Amino acid sequence: MSRHTAGSVSLPTRFNLHPGIFFALVALCFATIMYAATPSSSTLNPVNGSSASWAGGGIAGATTDETTCVDGTDCDVYTITLTGSPANYKGLILAISISHQIKLNDYDLYVHKGDLTGPVIASSTAGIPETGEAVVIDPTVSGTGVYTVHVVDSNVAPGDPYSGVATITTPPTDSLAHGTAPTYANYQSPPGLGDSSGEPSIGANFNSGRIMTQAVFDTLQVTFNTNTSPATPTWLLKDGPNTSITTLDPILFTDSQTGRTVVSQLFGTTSLSAFTDNDGETYTVSQGGGIASGVDHQTVGGGPFRLCTADQLLATPVPCAQLAVRGPLTQYPHAVYYASQDIGDAAMALSQDGGLTYEEAHPMYTLVDCGGLHGHIKVSSSGIVYVPNKSCGGTQGLIVSMDNGLTFTVQPVTGSTTNSSDPSVGIGSKGRVYFGYVAGDGHPHITVSDDQGRSWHHDLDVGVPFSIRNTVFPEVVAGDNDRASFFFLGTPSAGDGTGADTGPTPFNGVWHGYIATTYNGGRTWFTVDTTPNDAVQLGVICTQGTTCPSGTRNLLDFNDLTVDKTGRVFAAYTDGCITAACIAKGNNSTASHTRLDNDQATKATIIRQSTGFGLFKSQDATPLKP
Amino acid sequence: MRKVVLPALLLFTVAPFAAARQPAPQILGLRLGMSYAQVHSRLVEIGQFKSEDEGQQVWTLTHDQRFQYAIIGFDRDRQVRYVTVLARPDGKPVSYADVGDIAHATRSGGPGNLRYTWKLSDKRARFDYLVIAKGKDAHHLDRYAIKRLGLETEREDRD
Numbered sequence: 001m002s003r004h005t006a007g008s009v010s011l012p013t014r015f016n017l018h019p020g021i022f023f024a025l026v027a028l029c030f031a032t033i034m035y036a037a038t039p040s041s042s043t044l045n046p047v048n049g050s051s052a053s054w055a056g057g058g059i060a061g062a063t064t065d066e067t068t069c070v071d072g073t074d075c076d077v078y079t080i081t082l083t084g085s086p087a088n089y090k091g092l093i094l095a096i097s098i099s100h101q102i103k104l105n106d107y108d109l110y111v112h113k114g115d116l117t118g119p120v121i122a123s124s125t126a127g128i129p130e131t132g133e134a135v136v137i138d139p140t141v142s143g144t145g146v147y148t149v150h151v152v153d154s155n156v157a158p159g160d161p162y163s164g165v166a167t168i169t170t171p172p173t174d175s176l177a178h179g180t181a182p183t184y185a186n187y188q189s190p191p192g193l194g195d196s197s198g199e200p201s202i203g204a205n206f207n208s209g210r211i212m213t214q215a216v217f218d219t220l221q222v223t224f225n226t227n228t229s230p231a232t233p234t235w236l237l238k239d240g241p242n243t244s245i246t247t248l249d250p251i252l253f254t255d256s257q258t259g260r261t262v263v264s265q266l267f268g269t270t271s272l273s274a275f276t277d278n279d280g281e282t283y284t285v286s287q288g289g290g291i292a293s294g295v296d297h298q299t300v301g302g303g304p305f306r307l308c309t310a311d312q313l314l315a316t317p318v319p320c321a322q323l324a325v326r327g328p329l330t331q332y333p334h335a336v337y338y339a340s341q342d343i344g345d346a347a348m349a350l351s352q353d354g355g356l357t358y359e360e361a362h363p364m365y366t367l368v369d370c371g372g373l374h375g376h377i378k379v380s381s382s383g384i385v386y387v388p389n390k391s392c393g394g395t396q397g398l399i400v401s402m403d404n405g406l407t408f409t410v411q412p413v414t415g416s417t418t419n420s421s422d423p424s425v426g427i428g429s430k431g432r433v434y435f436g437y438v439a440g441d442g443h444p445h446i447t448v449s450d451d452q453g454r455s456w457h458h459d460l461d462v463g464v465p466f467s468i469r470n471t472v473f474p475e476v477v478a479g480d481n482d483r484a485s486f487f488f489l490g491t492p493s494a495g496d497g498t499g500a501d502t503g504p505t506p507f508n509g510v511w512h513g514y515i516a517t518t519y520n521g522g523r524t525w526f527t528v529d530t531t532p533n534d535a536v537q538l539g540v541i542c543t544q545g546t547t548c549p550s551g552t553r554n555l556l557d558f559n560d561l562t563v564d565k566t567g568r569v570f571a572a573y574t575d576g577c578i579t580a581a582c583i584a585k586g587n588n589s590t591a592s593h594t595r596l597d598n599d600q601a602t603k604a605t606i607i608r609q610s611t612g613f614g615l616f617k618s619q620d621a622t623p624l625k626p
Numbered sequence: 627m628r629k630v631v632l633p634a635l636l637l638f639t640v641a642p643f644a645a646a647r648q649p650a651p652q653i654l655g656l657r658l659g660m661s662y663a664q665v666h667s668r669l670v671e672i673g674q675f676k677s678e679d680e681g682q683q684v685w686t687l688t689h690d691q692r693f694q695y696a697i698i699g700f701d702r703d704r705q706v707r708y709v710t711v712l713a714r715p716d717g718k719p720v721s722y723a724d725v726g727d728i729a730h731a732t733r734s735g736g737p738g739n740l741r742y743t744w745k746l747s748d749k750r751a752r753f754d755y756l757v758i759a760k761g762k763d764a765h766h767l768d769r770y771a772i773k774r775l776g777l778e779t780e781r782e783d784r785d
Contacts, residue, residue, distance in 0.1 A: 310702065343758070343771045344697035344710035360735035363760070366712060366769070369696050371679040389678065406738075545680060 036072070037151075041079035044168050046088035046139075053076050056098070056107075056162035061153045063309065064382035065431030066110050066120075067402075067452070070311040071211055075152040077116065080166050082144040090137035093171045096122075097134035098151055100162040106154040107162050108481075109133040110450060115462060119455030125154070125430045125481040127617055127626070134611070136171065154430060182517055182612030184533065185626060186605055187222075187233050188575065190489045194218050194235070194604025198556035201608070202572035203254020203261055206565035210279045211541070212238075212261045213572045214252035215561075215604050219263050221279045224605060227600075230610070230626040237278025242272040251376075253300040256565070258334055261298045262355045263291070271298055271338070274356045289338035290349020290358030296556070297422070298340040299387070301353070301377025305335045306384060306404050320481060326404035329353050330404020337378065337405055339364065339387060341372045348377075350405040364399050364408045365389070367418070374399070375422035375558075380431050388423040388435060396423050396437045398453040411453030413437070417443065420498055420543040421471070422558060426478035426485070434484040434522060436474035442497070444471040444488045448522035462489055462516035462525045470497030470509065472541050475561040477569065479615025482506050482521040487561040487571045489536055490514050493593075501540040506594035509557035510586045511537040513573055515561075519613060530571070530607045535586030537576040539595030568624055571607040578603050649726035649757040651772055653709050653746045654687070656696065658748070658755055658774040662704040669696070686712070691718040693770075701774075710771035719766040725759045738762050745775075 042052030061074030082094065082526040098109050098330040108125040112118040121142050124133035137147070151162060180478045189197070197215030201443060204211055211222040221238045224231040240263040249266035261280070264273040271289035289298060305327045308320035328334075330353030338361070339348040347361035364374075364387060371391035385401040390412075413423075417440030426434040435447040435456070447459035463471060468490035478484035491497055493509030501507050513536050516527040541555055542548035549600035577586055578601045585591040610626035651658040654670045667673070673685040673696060682699045693711040701707040713720060722728050723743050731742040745746040754775040761767040 342697065343708040343773050344712075345769070360739055360741060363769075366695070366710075367679055367682055367684050368676070368695050368712065372682060373680065556709055 009051070013161075022415075028556075035288050037078040039146055040077070041165065043081045043083060044085045044094070044166060046082070046092060046168065048092060048169060050168040051165065052080070052166045053163065055165065056151060058158075058161040059151075059153055060156045060158040060160075061311065061601065062155045063152055065380065066108070066150065066152050066450070067384070067431065068309050068312060068382050069152045070291040070309075070315045073311045073315075075150060076147040078151070078164060080147045080149060081439065082139055082147065086140045086143050087146070089168075091170065092139070092513050092535065094137040094139055094147070094166065095134065095169050096137070096149060096164070096166045097132060098164045099132035100160050101131065102157070102160045103131055104128035105156045105160045106130060107133060107156060108152045108154050109135060109138060110152065111135055112148040112150060112451075113142055114146055114208055115175065116150060116491040118148065119129060121455060121457060123432070123450040123521070125428070125432065127429070127480055138171070145532035158532070167433045178524075180612055181513070181521070181528050182569070183610045183626075184515060184528060184530040184607050185230055185610045186531060186607055189220065189235055189604040190577070193237055194220060196602050197604035198554065198574050198602050198605060199250055199558055200264075200560055200574060201250070201252035202560045202562045202570055203252060204256050204562045204564040205254055205259045205261070205279055206256045207259040208279055209563075209564065210300055211564070211570055211606065212252060212254050212279055213604065213606065214250050215572070215574065216250055216602070217583050218495070218604065219280060220604065228626065231608070233606070236280075238276075240274035240280075240283045242274055242285055248296055251298060251300050253302060254562070255334055255336075257303075257304050259331065260332070260354060262286075262302075262336060264298060264338075266298050267387070271340070273300070284356065286355050287357045289340065289503055290351070290361040291338065291340050291342065291347050297373045298338065299374065299376040300336065300338050300355070301379055301385075302334050302336040303379025304333075304381060304383045306382060309493070320446075323403060326350060326352070326406060328478035335383070335404060337377050337379070337385060339374065341374070346370075346372065346374055347399070348385070348405050348408070355408060362406060362408070365392075365410050369393070369410050370397050370399070373422060374613070375424050378425050380427040381429055382431060384404050384431065386425050386426075386427065386433065388425050388437070389439065390421065390423055391418040394418065396435065398433070398435060398449075399424065400452050402452070413447060413453070414456050416447065417441070421473055424476040424561075426472050426476035427558055428478040428481035428484065430481040432481045432521065434476050434478050434486070436476040436486045436488070438471045438474055438488075442470045444468055444474060444486070444490055444516070446476070446486050446516065446522065446525070450464065458522040460522070460525060462486060463514070465527045466490065466514065466529060467492040468514070469494045472498055473557075473559045473573075475559050475571065477561045477563050478614070479563050479567055480617050481615075483519050483567075483615040484517070484522065485561060485563070485569045485615065486516040486525070487573075488514055489555075489559070489573070496540075498541055498543040500542055500544055500547065500549055501595060502549065506596060507540040508593050509539065510535045510593045511541060513571065513607060515569065515571065515607070517569070517612075533587060534583050535577045536573060536600040538582060538586055538593045551595055551600055553577050554602050563615045564623070566622070567616035567619045569609040569615065573606045573607065576601050607619050635702055647727040648730070648746060649744055649772070650749070651746070651755045651774070653770065653772055654693070654696065655737040656706065656709045658706050658709070658772055659751055659753065660706045662700065665698060665706050669698070672696075685723060689713075689731065689760065692720050693717070706774075712767055712769050713761075713767060720770065721765050722759050722761070722767055725767070725770060726757065731759075737764065738765065
């Protein structure tokens with residue numbers, strides 16, 4: 001006979017549970033039963049008007065995103081089965097909506113194909129104020145059979161249950177973006193600063209309101225005086241103690257929430273790095289990175305640690321405890337990650353002390369899985385780590401870690417094709433992934449995932465309004481879950497605009513900077529030419545790395561994009577065409593636009609959103625001023 | 627003739643894992659500093675080309691019971707800069723000690739993420755090299771690499 005220790009309950013599974021946790025789990029089981037949708041399922045037929053409705057379970061609570069909810073506690077499930085074959089639904093769609101009464105409550109709607117482990121094929125995740133969410137699904141594309149509707153409490157107080165409706169109806173005909181497109185202004189760094197500025201990074205400190213940017217040797221602090229309109233910038237050189245001496249690859253990362261900026265320079269087989277909590281006034285020199293010999297394209301990123309919510313802790317205590325081991329070790333609340341590649345693989349190291357020291361890096365992937373170089377780290381609000389890659393088994397790829405950089409999964413970006421620029425991801429506030437990339441045909445594409453890269457939807461060519469045929473340096477930032485911006489350099493000129501340009505006729509093209517913005521989760525995008533009268537580059541932008549001939553790679557490998565606390569978007573880019581003569585040629589459609597006409601300059605320039613909605617809906621009441 | 631070649635080939639292949647206490651600058655006959663042509667003639671004997679990325683090649687090893695893939699990086703002169711081999715998930719396990727004397731290696735990482743590094747010199751070829759054995763397991767490696775040091779990599783002249 002076993003002895004029961006006071007204060008614990010022995011279960012046949014050999015787990016010892018505190019009685020409080022045990023009874024909470026029992027209560028959770030009851031809650032699951034009590035708070036299921038009513039009814040819990042329906043069947044719809046391929047007939048216009050076929051419909052079903054249900055009542056939500058009265059769930060209430062708060063979650064960061066779908067991955068942090070516990071069914072029956074702060075999310076519930078409703079199942080829809082579509083009969084017939086996909087072909088039966090030609091000219092029809094499945095429309096699903098939920099509604100509730102109180103605007104300050106925030107429900108989110110996710111629809112999985114199959115059960116909850118299936119791909120999220122549609123979602124609606126608007127923030128407050130809202131009283132409903134809605135999605136449409138095309139069964140001719142996503143098929144018939146079972147769909148699982150997952151209704152998640154983003155932030156819901158008790159007493160405001162939702163109701164749901166699913167209807168087979170005819171599709172909406174309007175796919176254009178509505179409203180007013182944002183506008184942008186360019187700010188060139190003053191003479192003597194940012195004159196040699198390939199590969200710029202940019203970050204926004206939400207606490208100070210300042211912008212930090214780094215390219216090659218210069219780390220610059222930029223403050224915009226908004227008492228005047230247009231705002232006037234003050235640029236100050238704020239180099240780190242060890243990051244202005246030598247460079248192979250510069251990178252800057254600002255954690256907007258904490259205000260910490262990490263600067264890094266690749267140097268041979270080491271990484272020189274420091275961080276600042278006051279926008280470069282003082283720095284602390286750090287270990288550098290967690291990879292002894294990462295040789296290329298290092299990236300630094302960070303954000304919240306992935307830790308369990310109280311509900312998850314009750315539901316799954318063992319994995320939660322394992323996760324907590326990789327949580328913060330100091331007062332600094334967020335994770336910092338360093339990633340790079342060497343000798344056939346790419347690896348990432350976690351810093352649990354704000355970037356001061358790093359663990360031994362863990363492998364992310366090998367060259368068997370993906371191409372060697374990768375894009376930059378982004379971390380979701382729930383602590384999921386993402387690294388994009390331009391080539392993983394024939395498509396673009398996304399490397400995902402759900403355990404603070406311990407293990408990684410390579411997710412193919414289905415439907416995409418590969419190209420030579422590193423892709424970029426932006427993560428919405430509730431976890432939506434926006435993946436911006438250059439497709440195989442040179443067009444700028446962006447696609448969306450609501451299930452951590454397991455499935456993708458709304459893949460769009462956002463260069464269509466300007467007939468873009470060659471694209472480089474895709475950069476993405478997101479704000480609210482439904483809002484994101486996508487910055488890229490593009491030209492409507494066809495031909496090999498990103499090659500070595502060794503043919504008898506040099507590539508002829510005028511490159512501008514474009515920013516595409518969505519306010520509806522990636523369904524439609526406003527695309528704006530942000531440099532309409534001042535070309536960024538004439539002729540080729542070679543993306544073949546160090547094999548590029550001289551005079552073709554002055555812009556190096558990437559630009560960057562960020563958002564400040566008001567939702568205003570900022571882009572950092574290298575301007576290769578800065579003299580009056582070069583600019584005039586760029587504006588003359590009959591002039592020559594080859595590399596021989598270009599300045600080959602590397603001037604640091606910032607694009608600042610002037611007007612229009614920003615990326616945070618909560619700021620919409622205060623319109624942006626130039 | 628065949629009697630001579632087979633034992634020689636066996637020695638070539640097994641040597642770095644058997645008695646070698648100081649790991650050699652070669653894996654499976656793929657030696658650091660080999661020319662592109664030399665390494666390819668060896669690679670076609672032991673595997674099939676799979677893919678290439680930024681001048682690095684992935685080969686599937688067709689006969690080896692321990693390793694599934696070989697990844698080869700080249701320097702600007704198209705000589706072998708590094709070789710990495712990846713263990714077969716279901717293959718014959720290779721222990722860290724099979725690579726070399728781990729008492730003379732630098733150990734880093736911890737449980738679930740072990741790394742042994744030897745820094746060595748090839749006196750004959752006059753270059754230094756690293757040997758790295760990494761794995762999640764406490765005893766058996768997932769990957770094993772050799773890397774030539776002192777080279778200007780393709781990155782070091784970029785900016």
